[in-house]
Amino acid sequence: MTETSYPGPRLELVDVHKAFGPKVVLDGLNLSVAKGESVVIIGGSGTGKSVTLKCILGLLHPDSGQIRIDGEDTVGLRGAERERVLTKFGMLFQSAALFDSLTVWENVAFGLIEGAGMEREAARVIAIEKLAKVGLDEDIAEGDPAGLSGGMKKRVGLARAIATEPDIIFFDEPTTGLDPIMGDVINNLINECVQDLGATTLTITHDMSSARVIADRVAMLYGGKIIWAGGVDEIDECDNPFVDQFIHGREDGPFALEVT
Numbered sequence: 001m002t003e004t005s006y007p008g009p010r011l012e013l014v015d016v017h018k019a020f021g022p023k024v025v026l027d028g029l030n031l032s033v034a035k036g037e038s039v040v041i042i043g044g045s046g047t048g049k050s051v052t053l054k055c056i057l058g059l060l061h062p063d064s065g066q067i068r069i070d071g072e073d074t075v076g077l078r079g080a081e082r083e084r085v086l087t088k089f090g091m092l093f094q095s096a097a098l099f100d101s102l103t104v105w106e107n108v109a110f111g112l113i114e115g116a117g118m119e120r121e122a123a124r125v126i127a128i129e130k131l132a133k134v135g136l137d138e139d140i141a142e143g144d145p146a147g148l149s150g151g152m153k154k155r156v157g158l159a160r161a162i163a164t165e166p167d168i169i170f171f172d173e174p175t176t177g178l179d180p181i182m183g184d185v186i187n188n189l190i191n192e193c194v195q196d197l198g199a200t201t202l203t204i205t206h207d208m209s210s211a212r213v214i215a216d217r218v219a220m221l222y223g224g225k226i227i228w229a230g231g232v233d234e235i236d237e238c239d240n241p242f243v244d245q246f247i248h249g250r251e252d253g254p255f256a257l258e259v260t
Contacts, residue, residue: 006070008070010035011031011033012032013067017064026224029224031226034200037217039218040219041203042211042218042246047221047222049221050204058086088167089166090199092190094173096153099145100146102145103141103142107156108159112164124141134156154178155186168202170202174186180209183207212232220242228242242255
């Protein structure tokens with residue numbers, strides 16, 4: 001992890017807008033994440049959670065607004081400047097997104113070898129250590145990811161996310177596709193790994209069980225904006241009708257349900 005003397009938020013989105021033609025997805029989104037904080041963005045399908053994440057990562061370019069990492073506006077960075085920022089990030093993808101052409105340990109070590117230029121043997125040692133962190137034995141290291149269960153793939157993905165010891169880790173629907181027991185395992189592993197690193201995390205999910213375990217603070221995204229944010233311990237007492245409907249999974253409420 002890198003050290004920074006910047007006293008403000010580690011991650012900050014300021015008045016971010018993004019539209020695709022006439023469809024407005026982000027409409028003045030503001031959000032800050034402090035150093036060492038775990039923030040979870042909740043919201044229904046199509047509310048812009050993934051677009052928010054892609055804008056932060058530079059996969060999409062916001063139409064306007066700022067995305068600051070340690071106080072530096074990263075919107076519009078290209079080439080080596082974008083790569084410099086990306087070295088601060090780790091990512092656990094929704095589907096784990098493992099490379100079938102690489103062994104398990106090579107997947108975990110991908111950022112170390114390809115990003116940091118580390119020698120393969122040194123990277124393998126770190127990969128084995130990170131696999132152990134997520135409860136996986138060394139004997140799977142030379143195996144093919146295709147032979148792993150869904151839960152094991154998620155754990156390998158988590159090991160890869162923490163392998164470079166990043167400052168900021170992003171989790172994209174970390175429990176999607178898992179049964180409740182394995183989902184709980186992944187949530188607890190996320191907490192343990194993040195606490196060990198002291199990393200800042202931003203998670204997008206619609207799974208309130210996951211949010212309750214891994215979040216310090218929860219932010220509700222609706223209509224392209226954060227309409228409520230507060231401590232995870234405050235959410236059940238929240239009087240925002242959108243939040244109340246979402247966390248309790250009620251059909252009746254202010255959400256406009258599209259039926260096709």
